[in-house]
Amino acid sequence: MHLDVALSSLLGLLTTPRLLFLMAIAVPMGIFFGSTPGLGGKLGLVLLIPFVYNMDQLTGAVFLCAMHAVVHTGGSIPSILIGVPGDGPAAATALDGYAMTKKGQAGRALGASFGASTIGGLLGAMFLGLSLPILQPIILSFSPAEFFLLAILGITFIATLSGNSFLKGMIVGLFGLMCAFIGLDPSTGSPRFAFGQLWLWDGLSVIVAVLAMFAVPEMISLGVRGRSFDLSPETAAKLQDSGQPAEASSRKVSYRQIWHGIWDVFQHKWLVLRCSLLVAAIGVIPGLGGDAASWMAYGHTVQSSKHPERFGKGEVAGVIGAETGSCAKEAGSLLPTLFFGVPGSSGMAIMLGAFLMLGIQPGPTMLTDHINIVWSLIWALVIANIICVIMLIAAAPWIGKLGSAKASFLIPYVLVFALLGCYLFGGNWQNLVLVLAMGGLGYLFKRHDWPRAPFIIGVILGKIAEDSLLKAIGIWGASFFWRPISLVLIALIVASVGFYLWRARRPAVVPSHA
């Protein structure tokens, strides 16, 4: 443990006005990129990389890390207020966050989100900071065999997130898995499900999948409704009975509601702790990826709850689990990027390119010769999270107005940015057609109450599962199942499925999800 380095790095950040100033600029940028569906953190990094070109190593890296650290917290805003997530992890937040908004609890959901993401970010960073000396052997003990089994464990959550109909959930989940296989067949290198289209050789982007399943359907739904609000019938009736104008009172986000949400986080302290540790550990394992980590945290939250039936209908624990997951993984995915040059998430893959541009050469020497940079970046994540939550809480009542923005403003704003993001990131116009076509399908799913979350899980985990399985077989053959960690994971998969089946036998405990 490098306590002296840890403290001197923290002091270095806090006593360097230039770094604090840059972090204060980076945080609102991160919030903007995160909260604008379609842009997201990865595009934010891409756009900011040219600006750090002439900065020194530490300044440039701290600036980018601070921006990236708060992207997911920003992403929770549209997920909660208008049901439009910008990326894979934010889609998990949308499931219960938007349902809470429909119940007139937007402020509480935002508070829970801000609190959970900050505490998750802090716990994740601290956990990883403390485990630095033993991190390398931990990271190296996970291989493609374990990535495969972890992906399968994640896929079993499809059952948990299938809502009222297990069959519908499985159909959508399998459709997602099938879409994950679009691209080059990893065993032959030949195009698969690509229909002669070169742009499909790289597979279906998770961003396209999320925007198609959530952003486009919500906007179509909004257009059909003609108003930004979608109160649940019970909430609307309750407000009407109390003599309040439904829209005016439900759109209001008060500080009281925000504190209520933050208090919820403390009431779910063990859940927050479990999710933070789980996700930081998953984030640290390169090969599984940050998108998967958030969904696993959400899946764990539903599975470990005494009331799984409440999830997807506005359960605050759902927001807390998903948000803790989104933010705790950042420090986790930073470390393999720094120590092995192997990015722990898709955002970190771009960050790795930026590090190389700044002259930071990832490798084990980061732990010995450049440990001050490692600690500075961990602290940058922590400080950025704190700055972010202060800014967001202060601005919450104004942020809440997004939820009541006019459809005539919201629809073009969301769709233009979503399509722009799709185009800028993939660089091809065909993705725009795909996002609209799949968005139509997503709308049909929404309208006919088919769960959409299993699709995202299938897309994210299908590719990981296939790649890892082929590597594991290439390395060990079928004997990879007998590795010690593999056996533990197999036991977990069996327990997860068994637990679901045991629960499904009990009446009235079937969860429902958007």
Next chain:
Amino acid sequence: MLKGLLAAGLSACFLWSTAASAADTDLFRGKTITYIVATGPGGGYDTYGRLISRYLQKYLPGSRVLVRNVPGAGHIVGANTIYAAKPDGLTIGMFNTGLIYDQLLKREGVLFDLTKFGWIGKAANDTRALMLSNASGFKSIDDVLRSKAPIKFAASGVGSAAYNDTKIIADALHLNAQIVPGFTGNEGEMSMLRKEVVAEVGTAESMEQFVKEGHGYFALALSGDPTALPGVPRAAQYVKDDRGKRLLALLETLSEIGRLTAAPPGIPANVLAAERQAFDATMKDPQFLAEAKKLDLDIHPASGAQVEVRIKAALNQPPETVAALRAAAGGG
């Protein structure tokens, strides 16, 4: 008198050539040049592309050079995009030299003919090497050649240039190789640390850090400058048959032309000349070289004319070499 006339004549020639050159570089005043990088942001190609484009802007006065990432299908989409662009010099870019394999193998999706691009120059050598992990138990390449047990190689995705390099070397050296594909970036080296695989074929530059950290060593230099990897045996001395020699020669050519910059076919000669001139000036710019050094980027430039000759030579393979490549790498 004669001396005076000669001097005047020479001066006139110099002034004329300077004026012509100034006029050519002036072609881009007020214009925006799009520099296509055939990968996503971040990573080696993007770093080279962004650095080169900034200096091209300096040497094409009045122009703006913007980088556009056009990733997809292992550089094929980016190369197709450059190939199909209007040949006015306003769209140029960089892609992987490994596309030579794709053209030779007539891979699906290839809409370009590399011999027809307007070549502006190349920035680096991609010296290839075979690296063994220190935990492999092999002391030298001779141990590897004698091995009866399969030798596990980490490689990138099937069909990619790096995968083809691995297959070619395994074939040329008759190695008892078991290639595990699907590793990207440094994942192969991580797999070596986990003792899952023991060998990797790649550019010496990309593996240098791993060697410096004491986890592995270069067992065989496959191509490139003989002085680049001093003391490392060269593959040529181990390859005995004609098929192996042909494949190694192809790999050698690919190694000589890394980080290419190309323009679409049919680009007017004066425009190409101006861009070549700016590229050559970039490669000599002390500030550019200092930045490249800071970023740990290898710079071994060659002019567009030289690249053109080498590309044509690389693609002018007898059917036997193509057959050998197809047999080694598969049809793609």
